[in-house]
Amino acid sequence: MSEESYLVLARKKRPQKFSEVIGQRHVTTTLQNAVKTGRIAHxxxxxxxxxxxxxxxxxxLAKALNCENGPAPEPCDECANCRAISEGSSLDVIEIDGASNRRIGEVRELREKAKFAPIQSRYKIYIIDEVHMLxxxxxxxxxxxxEEPPPHVKFILATTDPNKLPPTILSRCxxxxxxxxxxxxxxxxxxxxAKDENIEIEDEALKILALSASGSVxxxxxVFESIISFSEExxxxxxxxxxxxxxxxSMFLADTVQAIVNDDAQAIIKLTSQLSERGYDVDSFCEHFLKFLRDIIVISAGEDNAAGTLQGxxxxxxxxxxxxxxxxxxLFNLFYECSKEIKRAENPFLVLEVSLLRCMRSKFTVPIDDILNKLSSSERESRGFPRNEDGSKQSRNRENKSLFESQSSYNTNNAKFSAKESSPPNVSAGIQTVPLSQSDKWNEFLRxxxxxxxxxxxxxxxxxRKVFHNNILQIFVDDDITYSTVNMGKNPLIISEAVKEAFGKEVKLKIEVEKKEKECNGKISKEEKKISKDALIAEAMEDRNVQAILNCFPSRIVDIKN
Ligand SMILES: [Zn+2]
Incomplete structure (x- = not known):
């Protein structure tokens, strides 16, 4: 097959009959029935x-209406009229591109000409493409x-955007x-x-092609044509x-997701640099990565055969x-938010890398149901009841390392809340429990x-974790990676301005890396321990889940243990 003949593939494969139109049976059957029964709209x-x-x-449709052997539900495609329409030379089928002939002059001309009877065929047919552009x-x-079409005139309007058409037009079609x-x-x-043209192509290659076409034949x-002409024998x-x-x-996308799941920062850094070396476009990577995650979600919901999941x-x-x-x-939501940031970034690879690392480290907020279930099962245990099947299942699940596991010091994995009968709320000297207004300010800061x-x-x-004390807002970030992100570029300025706007000018900000208990052992004084315990309690009181528990059970937090 010569190169020229590849280039006409689209024209060669253009359907000439209703039965050859792909995937639009609901339309073609209805049109055929209309022609068959003679109930043909204007x-x-x-x-x-x-x-x-x-x-x-x-x-x-124009052929079906004007076919010498018709009007026929399927045009013969052989008579002079059918052939003329296929070749675009019929004098009675007039194609107008709404995008380039959008002014009133052209439409007036159309109206004038429409008055005259068709020359060779049954109907004068106007096909107006992209009609919404008029x-x-x-x-x-x-x-x-x-409104008053001559009986010999038919209009076929086509549009990608019917919402832009005036209702008066819509109601007449x-x-x-x-x-x-x-x-x-x-x-x-x-x-x-491929089979017809003797082209050898892998199934997976066809799937990628189909996916890239986003539903357009x-x-x-x-794309198929250009690939045939680009690729060698x-x-x-x-x-x-x-x-x-x-x-x-797909393999690359899968490796990236796997690195996030495995908490493998090294792999993420390596993959991002490969992406940059190979000269891939970051925006396109983000788009495909999101699509890939979407497919995983769809499969996770049990819909293996949903559209789009085919490839890989x-x-x-x-x-x-x-x-x-x-x-x-x-993970999808987090990366989706990050991808907006990546689009705006001056150095998108840098932001992409940090975003993927953030996805790796991001937290999984424990649903309140889990906490309540856990509480009720531990209560049952303490009363000597055996663990029910559900409870044991949950404990197994919890033991598995969660992808978005919370590392907060008061999460359900490593903290115990002792519930006692109603007591006055615990307000310790020195560090205040952040009052509601502060939490409003914090939300404003986030906004x-x-x-x-x-x-x-x-x-x-x-x-x-955050502590508000003597007009100092202290925020503890989890690790060095997060700390360096916070200090990157204009970020310190953005943060300090947001703090000023939300908390007031007099408030000072301190950001520190959360110290792990192990590193601190033996180095902190009793007093510091007391303050840090109070701070933990104050912080725990801020948590919505904890507040919900405190509302459910008349109780107060006595201690937080790791
Ligand atoms: Zn015909």
């Missing part, structure tokens, strides 16, 4: 995204023709909505073409398609089983940050 409106077959169907005046002129094509339909279509075909592999399209392969299905299934649905959801830096917002939203 105006048809075909809607749907680009490349799903609207214009093609419009031409087939100007208001042009719409008004068109409306007059639509019979509307047909085209579907975006599922990946498997496109895969099937391309695979048939035309896009799928044109021999089988077209998934690798070739990925390289030509500049797509990060085994990898996604394997990953999906490693964490819970909620955890995947959290301000959200507008200025999603990453900073996510760092401080993650339940980091």
């Amino acid at each position: 105006a048809f409106l075909l809607t749907g995204t680009r490349g799903v077959g609207k214009t093609t169907t419009a031409r087939i 100007t208001t005046e042009a719409f008004n002129a068109l409306l007059k023709t639509l 019979q509307r047909y909505d085209f579907k975006t094509l599922p990946d498997n339909v496109i895969v099937e279509f391309l695979s048939k073409i 035309r896009d799928a075909l044109s 021999g089988k077209i592999t998934a690798k070739i398609v990925q390289d030509i399209l500049g797509i990060v392969d 299905l085994d990898l996604k299934k394997k990953l999906s089983a490693q964490r819970s649905f909620d955890e995947w959801l959290m 301000i940050l959200e507008k200025r830096s999603i990453i900073l917002n996510s760092i401080f939203s993650n339940g980091c």
